[in-house]
Amino acid sequence: MGTMKIFAVVLLLVDFIHCSTLSFSIEEEKAIDTIVGNIAVNSGLSSNMSGQDFNMLEYKRVSTNSENSADLFNIVETTGDIKTTTVIDREEICKLKQTCDITFDVAVSSPFSNFFALYTIEISILDKNDNVPTFPQSSITLEIHEDDSIGTLYSLDSAQDKDIGINSIQGYEISPLNSTFDLNVERNLDQSFILRVELHQKLDREVDDFYQFHVTAKDGGSPPNIGTMTVDVKVIDANDNKPEFQSDYNISIKENFSVGNTLLQLLATDKDIGENGRVFYRFSPHQSDLDNIQQVFSLNSETGKINLKQAFDYGQKNLYKFYVDASDHGTDPQWSQTLVTIRVEDDGNNPPHVTFSYLVSKINSNTVNISEAEKVGKAIAIVNVQDSDSGKSGQVTCVINNDKFELQSLSAGKYAVIIKQILDRETADTHTITVTCNDQGNPPMTTQESFTVQLADENDCTPMFNVNYAYFAAISENSTSGSLVTQVTASDCDAGHNSIIRYFLHADGVDSFVINDITGIINTKKVFDREINPRLTFRVLAVDSGSRPLTGTATVVVNVTDVNDNSPTFNVTAFNFHVLENQDAQTLVGKLTAFDLDEGENARLTFSLVGNNADVPFHVYPNGTIMTTQKLNREDKSEYRFRIVVSDHGIVQKLCHSNVNATDADSGINADLAYSIVAGNQLGIFDINKHGQIILASTHMIKEDTVFPVVISVKDKGVNPRETTQDVFIVLVYANMAAVSPVKDNTTGNKYVVISAVVVAFTALVSAVIIAIIIILRRNDKKLAEQSRREKVKHANGDVFTNGTVSYDPNHGDLSRKKKKEVSFSLEDDLDNAFDASSFSYDDRDHNSMKPSKNNTMQFQQFLIQPDKQVLYLFNKCGVGDAECLSVCQKILSTHTQ
Numbered sequence: 001m002g003t004m005k006i007f008a009v010v011l012l013l014v015d016f017i018h019c020s021t022l023s024f025s026i027e028e029e030k031a032i033d034t035i036v037g038n039i040a041v042n043s044g045l046s047s048n049m050s051g052q053d054f055n056m057l058e059y060k061r062v063s064t065n066s067e068n069s070a071d072l073f074n075i076v077e078t079t080g081d082i083k084t085t086t087v088i089d090r091e092e093i094c095k096l097k098q099t100c101d102i103t104f105d106v107a108v109s110s111p112f113s114n115f116f117a118l119y120t121i122e123i124s125i126l127d128k129n130d131n132v133p134t135f136p137q138s139s140i141t142l143e144i145h146e147d148d149s150i151g152t153l154y155s156l157d158s159a160q161d162k163d164i165g166i167n168s169i170q171g172y173e174i175s176p177l178n179s180t181f182d183l184n185v186e187r188n189l190d191q192s193f194i195l196r197v198e199l200h201q202k203l204d205r206e207v208d209d210f211y212q213f214h215v216t217a218k219d220g221g222s223p224p225n226i227g228t229m230t231v232d233v234k235v236i237d238a239n240d241n242k243p244e245f246q247s248d249y250n251i252s253i254k255e256n257f258s259v260g261n262t263l264l265q266l267l268a269t270d271k272d273i274g275e276n277g278r279v280f281y282r283f284s285p286h287q288s289d290l291d292n293i294q295q296v297f298s299l300n301s302e303t304g305k306i307n308l309k310q311a312f313d314y315g316q317k318n319l320y321k322f323y324v325d326a327s328d329h330g331t332d333p334q335w336s337q338t339l340v341t342i343r344v345e346d347d348g349n350n351p352p353h354v355t356f357s358y359l360v361s362k363i364n365s366n367t368v369n370i371s372e373a374e375k376v377g378k379a380i381a382i383v384n385v386q387d388s389d390s391g392k393s394g395q396v397t398c399v400i401n402n403d404k405f406e407l408q409s410l411s412a413g414k415y416a417v418i419i420k421q422i423l424d425r426e427t428a429d430t431h432t433i434t435v436t437c438n439d440q441g442n443p444p445m446t447t448q449e450s451f452t453v454q455l456a457d458e459n460d461c462t463p464m465f466n467v468n469y470a471y472f473a474a475i476s477e478n479s480t481s482g483s484l485v486t487q488v489t490a491s492d493c494d495a496g497h498n499s500i501i502r503y504f505l506h507a508d509g510v511d512s513f514v515i516n517d518i519t520g521i522i523n524t525k526k527v528f529d530r531e532i533n534p535r536l537t538f539r540v541l542a543v544d545s546g547s548r549p550l551t552g553t554a555t556v557v558v559n560v561t562d563v564n565d566n567s568p569t570f571n572v573t574a575f576n577f578h579v580l581e582n583q584d585a586q587t588l589v590g591k592l593t594a595f596d597l598d599e600g601e602n603a604r605l606t607f608s609l610v611g612n613n614a615d616v617p618f619h620v621y622p623n624g625t626i627m628t629t630q631k632l633n634r635e636d637k638s639e640y641r642f643r644i645v646v647s648d649h650g651i652v653q654k655l656c657h658s659n660v661n662a663t664d665a666d667s668g669i670n671a672d673l674a675y676s677i678v679a680g681n682q683l684g685i686f687d688i689n690k691h692g693q694i695i696l697a698s699t700h701m702i703k704e705d706t707v708f709p710v711v712i713s714v715k716d717k718g719v720n721p722r723e724t725t726q727d728v729f730i731v732l733v734y735a736n737m738a739a740v741s742p743v744k745d746n747t748t749g750n751k752y753v754v755i756s757a758v759v760v761a762f763t764a765l766v767s768a769v770i771i772a773i774i775i776i777l778r779r780n781d782k783k784l785a786e787q788s789r790r791e792k793v794k795h796a797n798g799d800v801f802t803n804g805t806v807s808y809d810p811n812h813g814d815l816s817r818k819k820k821k822e823v824s825f826s827l828e829d830d831l832d833n834a835f836d837a838s839s840f841s842y843d844d845r846d847h848n849s850m851k852p853s854k855n856n857t858m859q860f861q862q863f864l865i866q867p868d869k870q871v872l873y874l875f876n877k878c879g880v881g882d883a884e885c886l887s888v889c890q891k892i893l894s895t896h897t898q
Contacts, residue, residue, distance in 0.1 A: 024082060025124040028090035036073065036123055039080035039106055043119060056110055062118070063105040073123065075106055082121065090125045091162040098164055100125040129167040129221030133159040139230035142197065146205040147238035153184055153196040159217035159227045166220035169193065173216045181213060181233070197231065205235040206271045239276040239330030243268035245338040252343040255312040255350065263297070266304035268326035268336060275329040279304075284323035284337060291365065293322045306340070315388015316353040318344040350389050351445035352396045352437040357382040358451075366451045372425040373458040380453065383407065383415040385437050393441030401434040405453075425455040426493045459498040459546025463490040465554035471540075473522075474559045477530040485513065485522040490542035490552055500545040509538030509556070522556065530560040531597040564602040564650025570594045575644075577626065581634040585627075592624035594646045602650040610643040620644055673714050678725065680710030686730060688712065694730070706732045 024037040039059055040046065046054045059080040072093075074085045094100035101124050108117040136157045144154065161169045172195060174183045180201045186194040195215070211233035218224045245268045253263060270277040280301045283293055297320075298307045304326075312318075320342040327333045360368050360380045370380060387394045398415055400407045406420040417433060434450040465471075466489050473486035492499040502517040515522045520540075528536070535557065542552040570593070577590035596603040607624040609616065617630045618640065675688045685708065687697040692714070708730045715723040 021120040021122050023122045023124070025126055026084065026088070027126040028088045028128045029130055030084055030088065032084055032086060034084045036082040036084065039082065039108065039119060039121070045108065045117070049115070053110060053113060053115070056112055058109055058111065060107045061104060062107045072102060082123070088125055090127050091131065093125065096162070096164060127164050127167050129163055129219060129225060131162040132225040133161045133169045133217035133219055133227030135159045135217070135227055135229035137229065139232065141232045141234055143234050143236050144199065144203065145236045145238055146203040147240060148199060148203065150199055150202060152199045156195045156197060156215065156231070158193040158195040161219050163219060168219055169217050170220040171218055173218070175214050175216065178213065180211060183215065203235050205237050206241065209235045237273045237276050239272055239328060239332055239334060241271040242334030243270040243279045243326040243328055243336050245326060245336060248339045248341070250341045252345055253312070255314040255344050255346060257308055257312060259308050259311055262305050262307050263342065264306040264340065266306065266324055266338065268304070270328050272328060272330070278329045279326050280329070282325050284325045287323055293320070296320065299324065311351070312344045313350055313353045313388070314344050314346045315350050316386055349393050349441045349445060350387065352385050352387045352439055352447045354435060354437050354447050354449040355384045356449065356451055357384060363454060367454055368451065369454045369456055371458055372423045372455040373460070374419055374423060376419050376422060379416045379418045381417040381451065383417060383435050385413045385415070387439050389439065389441060393439050395440040396437050398435055398437040401436070402431055404431055405433055407435070423455055425457050425495065426461060430454050457495040457498050459494055459544060459548060459550060461493040462550040463492045463501050463542035463544050463552035465490045465542060465552055467554060470555035470557050472557050472559070474561050475524065475528065477528050477560045477563045478565060479524060479527065481524055481526050483524045485524060485558055486556065488520040488522065488540050488554060488556070492544050494544065494546070498544055498546040501542050502545070504541045504543060506539035506541060509540070512536060513538065515540065528560045530562050531566060534560050536560065562599045562602050564598055564648060566597040568594045568596040568605050568646040568648050570646065579628065579632065581632045583628060583631065585630050587628045589618060589626040589628060592620070592626065592644060592646070594624070596648050598648065598650065602648050604649040605646050606649065607644055607646050610645045613642050616640060616642045618642070673716055676713045678711050678713045680708060686710065694728070708732065
């Protein structure tokens with residue numbers, strides 16, 4: 001509260017005066033320290049105080065209200081003078097403002113009294129005419145078309161003056177004054193100007209193509225400042241002139257004037273310039289004999305030179321009149337025309353004059369079009385021959401140069417060109433016919449004229465595939481529908497539409513394949529199974545697009561390659577084998593049989609035991625052969641059961657398991673047999689091994705089925721050996737290899753030989769001998785006899801008797817040691833079990849899987865003693881329609897009957 005009271009006392013003691021604004025003015029561009037005015041004098045303070053107090057006043061600047069004014073003025077604190085601190089440029093500070101005022105406050109106080117006053121100082125900066133009007137460019141060029149209309153305005157950039165008011169631009173003038181151009185000046189509201197040049201008179205570039213004048217801008221100063229711009233006017237050409245020929249052209253030329261030389265030089269001039277004045281020439285298109293004119297003369301469109309293209313013939317024509325046009329290259333070209341007259345003067349002996357009149361359609365003036373199927377004798381053109389000379393010089397003969405055509409004389413000076421030979425467009429699609437005519441003058445005069453015959457295509461070519469016989473392709477079985485098979489392509493020697501080929505499948509292929517009719521790409525339509533159909537053959541058709549289309553045919557052979565999609569299958573579900581006890585290790589027990597419907601590696605089979613069979617005294621070889629690994633003792637164990645597996649050799653193997661039973665037959669050494677061929681094998685064609693298997697020892701060439709009767713001997717190895725013989729008839733069946741699909745085979749030669757061995761008679765003696773041997777053995781060894789009565793060899797379902805009937809490959813096991821053989825016969829066996837054809841399938845590898853017709857080893861013990869019944873069995877086993885099988889059986893039967 002105390003502070004507030006003291007402040008109030010101070011206010012009461014101060015003599016506060018606030019005066020009005022003090023105004024001053026100064027012209028720009030004044031020198032530094034120029035006095036603008038005095039605050040003490042202009043304020044009138046001296047009249048309100050004593051002289052001593054007035055002289056003690058102090059003046060201080062306290063604020064600036066104008067931009068950029070802080071450095072322009074200074075206040076003398078003791079006198080109150082206002083001075084400039086710099087040379088002031090009004091245009092810099094205020095630009096184009098009409099007024100330029102600087103405002104600030106000044107405080108006036110006395111150090112010895114309570115006097116205080118605050119004044120607002122306002123200083124007006126006055127403009128000085130210190131700027132000259134200036135154009136953006138000191139000179140410019142105007143391009144004005146000569147055909148612009150009177151009154152057309154052309155804009156100019158106006159001048160600029162930084163001064164204002166009367167010192168700014170007040171007007172424009174043109175000099176020198178002329179009647180062609182004038183200035184058009186308008187003033188805007190902001191006092192700026194719109195400046196234009198106005199065309200007062202029509203221009204003619206051909207008279208005057210350039211003008212120059214000056215435009216002057218003046219301000220209002222005294223004297224005024226002046227700015228000048230030079231204006232160059234370039235008159236742009238308008239295409240207002242046409243080319244002009246000097247006159248028409250008339251010349252006379254000798255008829256022997258050389259072809260290719262210049263006859264005449266035309267000249268047309270155009271007063272315009274540039275493209276508007278550049279002239280080109282042409283034969284006027286609006287004249288009836290234009291074609292003839294252009295045949296005889298050539299015209300250079302740029303130079304106007306007329307040259308001779310074709311020799312004159314005074315007797316044919318001696319006067320030529322034609323029109324030539326001259327034009328400029330303007331946007332809207334101008335034209336003029338002249339008449340050219342050329343007179344041909346006679347030069348004596350003249351060559352014949354040859355012309356053609358065409359009887360068929362023309363492509364152009366010297367090319368005709370006919371069908372290649374036109375008949376011989378058809379006329380295609382008339383040859384007109386004229387020679388204006390007299391006597392022999394006017395006698396003319398003509399010949400033709402093309403063997404396909406000939407000339408037929410019609411009358412004096414007229415010939416017909418006719419077809420002489422059959423035409424073939426595919427051999428030659430065009431023919432040039434040259435007619436040569438000679439007169440009989442001295443020297444003879446020759447004329448050659450030619451025309452071209454173009455042959456139109458007829459659809460006379462059949463599409464041809466690009467293979468001689470067939471397309472061969474392969475596709476894996478089980479491939480998805482739509483798989484690519486192959487692509488067929490064909491060509492057609494016709495042309496145009498007749499050569500466009502589309503592809504189709506014959507009816508024999510539409511169920512299994514589809515073809516793209518444009519590209520010839522063949523795809524599958526379904527999934528194939530090689531085991532059902534390993535090869536597919538069908539036809540493809542290539543059809544052209546003629547009005548009467550022609551069709552080409554090709555065969556496509558598709559081999560379906562094997563996929564390992566079948567598992568091996570045993571011929572029976574369980575195998576039963578019998579073996580004698582006490583035989584050495586490596587005794588043959590039997591051989592496993594299986595088949596696989598696949599082929600190649602996918603059908604190559606390997607047999608093996610299943611699991612851990614350490615207690616099984618047998619070894620199963622990969623080819624299916626089972627052999628003992630030790631001596632067997634029936635009293636210890638009379639039967640062995642174990643599982644075997646057969647697998648193929650596919651990338652993903654397929655397996656099949658089966659059971660094997662092995663029992664002891666125990667027949668002793670008396671069962672060891674020796675086989676031999678004792679008669680009928682003088683050629684050494686056959687052989688019989690220790691197992692009783694008849695094999696083909698050498699290739700024998702035959703031309704038809706041939707029967708070989710042989711005698712087989714079999715002996716046992718007892719102390720008193722017994723022997724019996726048997727007649728066997730072996731039929732070599734002739735096979736035509738051209739009709740057989742190629743398969744692997746280890747035999748050589750050109751014939752496919754199948755050995756069929758049939759036992760046609762088996763004497764009762766064989767049975768008696770074997771029975772006697774068995775009785776003797778039983779008496780000598782009761783134990784053996786008792787075992788023999790219990791063991792009977794039966795051909796039950798699935799039983800396999802290996803008594804000398806298994807072929808073994810030494811490469812798959814050690815058979816160097818001598819193996820004993822056992823013989824078991826059962827007179828009560830079912831005949832079908834003796835030769836079960838259902839268990840055979842063809843395979844060319846080393847395992848027991850075969851077809852009877854392809855087996856080259858015949859098992860002697862497989863055929864029973866009733867040959868007639870055996871043949872009847874074979875008849876029953878022959879497939880329906882198997883003519884080869886039936887023929888063999890008939891021959892065997894007839895041979896046995898004889």
